[in-house]
Every structure is written in structure tokens, then in C-alpha cells.
Amino acid sequence: xxxxxxxxxxxxxxxxxxxxxxxxxxxxxxxxxxxxxxxxxxxxxxxxxxxxxxxxxxxxxxxxxxxxxxxxxxxxxxxxxxxxxxxxxxxxxxxxxxxxxxxxxxxxxxxxxxxxxxxxxxxxxxxxxxxxxxxxxxxxxxxxxxxxxxxxxxxxxxxxxxxxxxxxxxxxxxxxxxxxxxxxxxxxxxxxxxxxxxxxxxxxxxxxxxxxxxxxxxxxxxxxxxxxxxxxxxxxxxxxxxxxxxxxxxxxxxxxxxxxxxxxxxxxxxxxxxxxxxxxxxxxxxxxxxxxxx
Amino acid sequence: xxxxxxxxxxxxxxxxxxxxxxxxxxxxxxxxxxxxxxxxxxxxxxxxxxxxxxxxxxxxxxxxxxxxxxxxxxxxxxxxxxxxxxxxxxxxxxxxxxxxxxxxxxxxxxxxxxxxxxxxxxxxxxxxxxxxxxxxxxxxxxxxxxxxxxxxxxxxxxxxxxxxxxxxxxxxxxxxxxxxxxxxxxxxxxxxxxxxxxxxxxxxxxxxxxxxxxxxxxxxxxxxxxxxxxxxxxxxxxxxxxxxxxxxxxxx
Numbered sequence: 001x002x003x004x005x006x007x008x009x010x011x012x013x014x015x016x017x018x019x020x021x022x023x024x025x026x027x028x029x030x031x032x033x034x035x036x037x038x039x040x041x042x043x044x045x046x047x048x049x050x051x052x053x054x055x056x057x058x059x060x061x062x063x064x065x066x067x068x069x070x071x072x073x074x075x076x077x078x079x080x081x082x083x084x085x086x087x088x089x090x091x092x093x094x095x096x097x098x099x100x101x102x103x104x105x106x107x108x109x110x111x112x113x114x115x116x117x118x119x120x121x122x123x124x125x126x127x128x129x130x131x132x133x134x135x136x137x138x139x140x141x142x143x144x145x146x147x148x149x150x151x152x153x154x155x156x157x158x159x160x161x162x163x164x165x166x167x168x169x170x171x172x173x174x175x176x177x178x179x180x181x182x183x184x185x186x187x188x189x190x191x192x193x194x195x196x197x198x199x200x201x202x203x204x205x206x207x208x209x210x211x212x213x214x215x216x217x218x219x220x221x222x223x224x225x226x227x228x229x230x231x232x233x234x235x236x237x238x239x240x241x242x243x244x245x246x247x248x249x250x251x252x253x254x255x256x257x258x259x260x261x262x263x264x265x266x267x268x269x270x271x272x273x274x275x276x277x278x279x280x281x282x283x284x285x286x287x288x289x290x291x292x293x294x
Numbered sequence: 295x296x297x298x299x300x301x302x303x304x305x306x307x308x309x310x311x312x313x314x315x316x317x318x319x320x321x322x323x324x325x326x327x328x329x330x331x332x333x334x335x336x337x338x339x340x341x342x343x344x345x346x347x348x349x350x351x352x353x354x355x356x357x358x359x360x361x362x363x364x365x366x367x368x369x370x371x372x373x374x375x376x377x378x379x380x381x382x383x384x385x386x387x388x389x390x391x392x393x394x395x396x397x398x399x400x401x402x403x404x405x406x407x408x409x410x411x412x413x414x415x416x417x418x419x420x421x422x423x424x425x426x427x428x429x430x431x432x433x434x435x436x437x438x439x440x441x442x443x444x445x446x447x448x449x450x451x452x453x454x455x456x457x458x459x460x461x462x463x464x465x466x467x468x469x470x471x472x473x474x475x476x477x478x479x480x481x482x483x484x485x486x487x488x489x490x491x492x493x494x495x496x497x498x499x500x501x502x503x504x505x506x507x508x509x510x511x512x513x514x515x516x517x518x519x520x521x522x523x524x525x526x527x528x529x530x531x532x533x534x535x536x537x538x539x540x541x542x543x544x545x546x
Contacts, residue, residue: 156409164408164415165398165422172384172395179382182344184370184399184462193405 004137006259007252012143012212014251015150019205020228021235021243022157023198029238030174030194033083033095037102039225041199044106045071045206046216047114050121060124060207067203075199076192078102083195084188103222110218123211146208153201154244160197161240170194174238227254230274236287245285295358297322297498298466303342303352312338314522316352318500320466320515325492326500327513327530331542334519336502337379340468343500344376345369357465371399373465377455379474379502385444389435392443392454393426396461401425426461432494433457433487449480453487460495467491469501473508481505485512510534518542 020042027035045067052063082102086095127141161167169190172180181187202221209224210216227250235246250270258266277284296319303316313335320326328336341347343354345366354362361369375396384392401422407413430436433453438446443454452472459467472488473481485508491497503509509516509530516533518525520542526533533539 159411160409163411163419165394165401165403165419166405166408168387168391168394169398171387171391172398175384175386176382178346178366179378179384180395181366182346182370182376183396183458184367185395186367186399 005139006255008139008143010252010255011248012146012251013255014231014248015146016205016209016212016247017224017228017231017251018150018244018247019153019201019208020224021232021247022153022240023201023205024229025232025235025237025240025243026157026194026201027198028232029240030170031079031083031191032174033092034099034229035083035195035198036096036099036225036229037078037106038198038202039221039223039228040103040106040110041071041074041202041221042206042209042224043110043216043218043221044074045203046121046210046220047110048203049124049207049210050119050216053122053124060122064124064203064207067206068200071199071203071206072196075195075202079192079195084191107218107222114218116217119216121210121214121216123214124207125211142208142211146212149204149208150244150247153204154240157197158240166190166193227270230271234274234277234284236284239284239286239288242284242286296320296355297324297357298343298500299355300343301353303339303349303354305338305342305347305349312522313342313349316519316522316524318517318524318527320498320500322498323492323496324498325488325512325514326498327509327516328500328502328519329504329509329516330519330525335522336519337470338522339519340376340470340502343369343468344374370462370464373463374468375459375462375464375466376468377452377459377470377472379470381451381455383443383451383455383458385442387443388440389443389446389454390423390426390430390439392458393429393461394422396458397422397425400463429457429461432490449476449483452476452480452484456487456491460491460497465498467497467499469499469503471502471504473503473505481508484508488512506534 023038027033048067048070049060049063052066053060056062082098083095086098089095123142125142125145129139129141129144131138161170169185172185173187173190177187228247231246231250232243234250235242253273254266254270257269261269298318298320300316300318303313305313316339328339330336338347342349345364349362353360356372356374359372361372364372384395401418403414403418407415427436430439435450435454435457438450443451446454473484476484488499492499513530515528516530517527518533518539525542526536526539
């Protein structure tokens with residue numbers, strides 16, 4: 001029974017990684033850039049929920065809605081101010097370094113406003129959860145909600161990209177920006193929408209992350225951000241189902257190795273798996289293997 | 295009034311004048327050929343006409359509207375669509391989705407309606423689907439609607455590129471070496487496709503081509519480019535009989 005409990009809690013952590021990884025992978029797949037500030041959008045989302053809920057005496061639902069809206073605006077603004085001017089830059093490194101700069105900027109702004117002390121976050125999910133087999137197996141409400149939300153997000157995102165004209169524009173921009181522009185697709189607007197959706201996902205991930213691990217500091221988003229990036233690469237960066245699979249896998253491996261091997265070594269094991277997968281399959285689990293024609 | 299009017303178009307890359315004092319006037323409904331040796335600047339002219347490059351000098355007018363400094367997207371919306379010398383389809387997308395990308399800007403509903411599948415979403419998506427199928431039928435590609443563009447045979451890829459360009463509802467269609475890499479049969483079919491586009495859509499076409507059989511067979515007027523400059527311009531028969539043109543092509 002205890003193995004099942006750990007597996008489920010791994011799934012739950014993995015679902016959070018998956019939602020963050022979806023944001024990473026979308027922005028990478030469509031705008032062809034790594035937004036290393038993505039993890040910090042999560043932290044911003046958490047602080048917004050924390051502040052709004054505090055001001056409204058624990059009404060966290062309003063907090064989540066406000067966080068989603070503000071994070072979306074933050075994503076759009078960041079893209080417009082920091083990334084768009086560099087889109088034509090000679091080296092893709094320019095925008096990568098900028099993203100790291102944005103990350104530090106957000107962390108330090110949070111430090112300035114909220115201070116370095118760890119805030120205790122009240123879970124946005126009040127549900128106790130379910131108990132099975134005479135109390136031997138307990139699944140917390142936050143675990144169930146997290147898993148369901150991540151599946152819902154995956155489903156909505158997939159249908160949005162496959163079945164709407166905005167999604168089709170995204171796919172076209174992902175394949176060939178130049179040809180898309182010549183067919184009248186507004187490339188800038190499409191990339192902006194990608195950032196907006198990615199950032200909204202970061203806010204949702206933030207609400208779930210801080211509900212499961214209720215401590216909040218300016219660096220809350222950093223490590224989950226990096227692990228979600230690993231998850232996206234593991235699954236095949238640019239692939240939406242890949243991000244989901246990579247996220248779930250990473251969460252399960254992390255929790256199981258924490259339990260059965262060593263809690264100190266768990267991160268080493270997670271990153272070790274990344275190295276091995278990339279050695280065997282450089283494009284990740286679901287990434288396309290591109291064959292160079294000779 | 296001419297549909298396309300280009301005056302004194304110039305662009306330099308470093309010290310090289312890639313296009314120098316280029317002029318062309320195309321009337322509505324004409325099929326116009328742009329020919330010249332390799333490296334003469336033909337594709338550069340196309341890139342100038344579609345806003346990929348901005349000219350150093352000169353003016354481009356489409357239907358009387360100055361489009362010289364407009365962005366690629368604005369020029370497309372103004373009514374210029376093109377195909378590419380090296381096919382640039384969205385290869386990982388199905389045939390029908392390639393056409394839908396061309397239709398994308400002509401149909402509107404909000405992102406929120408798209409996410410929630412509410413409001414105008416269903417109606418407009420149905421319209422897009424119908425219009426895409428109508429175009430695919432015209433180009434006889436409807437049986438391939440779900441094939442990935444990358445898996446189409448070469449001739450059909452060229453055809454799909456034309457269908458995708460037509461989906462943006464242009465006034466002027468630019469075809470960049472549509473017969474490149476085609477066998478005689480495929481070229482024949484291409485000529486039929488071009489004739490179809492003219493008759494069905496009443497389209498004005500400017501095409502770059504090396505295949506002289508195709509050029510002399512279908513173009514009404516020609517402009518010959520050599521080293522970025524217009525060498526000769528006029529009715530196809532006269533131009534092809536011009537000794538200077540023969541020299542430029544066969545070498546002196």
C-alpha cells in the first residue's frame with residue numbers, strides 16, 4: 001500500500017512539473033526560445049494568490065483568477081519589452097541571456113517587496129481527499145485536484161492547438177516564420193499569444209505547487225522551473241504530450257528515489273536520468289528524430 | 295490603372311547592386327514572365343515585392359496603393375501572395391491545414407471563443423473548413439486532404455503551394471520557378487494548373503521561370519533581367535527574338 005501512496009504522490013508532483021513543462025515546451029516549440037524566467041512566473045503567481053487571498057480573508061478562488069490574469073499580462077509584457085526586440089538578433093544566445101536576466105529581475109523584485117523570509121501559504125484546495133481500504137490508503141484532495149487539473153490543461157491545450165485557427169497559426173509559425181508571414185499570419189501576435197498561454201499555465205502551476213508544498217519565497221519557482229525544463233527536454237522539447245510524459249516520469253522518479261534510495265540523492269538521480277535519456281535519444285522520448293539528407 | 299506598378303526599384307547588399315532601376319507595369323489579368331540567367335536578381339525582385347527586403351529606392355504600387363514600405367503581412371493583406379523556389383510548405387501539417395493557414399487571417403473569432411469552443415467558433419471553423427475544401431477541390435487535391443504535406447509527390451506539393459497562396463485571396467500571384475525540378479509531364483500539368491487559376495479566379499500572375507517552353511507557351515509579356523538590370527521588356531515573341539536576350543542566355 002505504501003508504494004501506491006508514493007506512486008500517487010509522484011504522479012501529483014509530476015502533474016505540477018507537467019503543467020510547467022507545457023509552458024516551456026509551447027514557448028520553445030513556437031517561438032523557438034527558452035524562457036528561463038518561466039519558473040519565476042510561477043513564483044509571481046504564488047505571491048499574487050498569497051496577497052489577494054490575504055486581503056480577501058482567504059478567498060483563494062479570486063486570488064487564482066487574479067493571478068492568472070496578472071501572470072498573462074506579465075508574460076505579454078516580458079515578451080514585448082525583453083524578447084521581441086531580440087528576435088532578429090544574430091545569436092539565439094542573446095535572448096537566452098535576457099531570459100536569465102528577467103529571471104533574476106523578478107526574483108529580486110519579489111525580494112524587495114516581500115522580503116526573504118519564507119511565507120506560509122494556505123492551500124487553495126480545502127478538500128480533505130479520499131480514503132480507501134479502511135484508512136490504509138489516503139489520497140489528499142490537493143493530489144487528486146492536481147492530477148485532474150493537469151489532465152484538463154493537456155486536453156484543452158491539445159484541442160486548442162489542433163482545432164482552432166489560432167492554434168493553426170502557432171503551428172505554422174513554429175514550422176516557418178517567414179512563410180507564415182508571407183501567408184498573412186501575424187507572427188508577432190501569434191508568439192505573444194503563446195507567451196500569454198504559457199504564463200497563464202505558470203499561474204495555475206503556482207497555485208497547485210504552493211498548495212502541495214505550502215512555503216513561499218522569492219526562489220520558490222527556480223527549482224521547479226529547472227526540473228520542468230528537464231521534463232520538457234526528457235519528453236522531447238516542443239512536443240506537448242512529451243512535456244506531459246516527461247513531467248509525470250520526473251515526478252514519479254523523484255518521489256520514489258527520495259523514498260527508497262536517498263532523499264539527498266534524488267535530484268542527482270533525476271538529472272542523471274536526463275543525461276542517460278539524452279545520450280540514447282537526443283531528441284527526447286517523443287521528440288522528432290530529424291534525418292539530415294546527405 | 296495597372297494592377298502592379300513598380301518604378302525605379304533598387305536594392306544593394308554591401309557593394310553589390312542586386313537590383314538596379316527595376317521597372318514593371320502589369321495590367322489586371324495578365325500573365326507576366328520574369329526571366330534571366332542565374333543570379334540576375336529575379337528572386338530578389340520577388341522578395342522586394344513581398345516586403346521580405348526593403349528597397350533602397352523606388353516605389354511599388356498595387357492597385358494604386360503604395361505598398362513599398364509595408365510589412366510582409368500588410369502586403370499579403372493588401373493582395374500579394376507567392377510561392378517559393380524551394381518549396382516552403384508547412385510540411386508537418388496535413389494538406390488541408392496548409393490551405394487553412396492561408397485562410398487564417400480572413401476569418402475571425404476571438405481566442406477565448408477558440409479555447410472554450412463557444413460563440414462564433416463552430417460556425418467560423420465550419421466556414422474555414424468548407425472554403426478550404428472548396429479550394430482543394432479546385433486544385434484536385436481533395437482526396438489528399440489528410441495527407442501530411444511532406445508526403446505529397448513533388449508535383450502536388452507545388453500545386454498545394456499555389457492553393458495555399460490562393461487561399462489568402464490575392465490580387466496578384468507571384469510564382470517563383472514553379473516548374474523547377476519537374477519532369478515534362480509534371481510541367482504540363484503545372485501549365486494546366488496555372489491556366490485554371492487564371493480562368494477560375496481571374497488572377498493576375500507574375501512568374502519567374504527558366505523553362506523556356508513554359509514561358510513561351512503561357513506568358514503574354516516578359517521582362518528579362520541581367521545583372522540586376524532590365525535588359526529587355528515587352529511581348530513574349532519580340533523579347534525572345536531579341537539578339538541581346540539570346541546573348542545573355544547563351545553567352546556571347
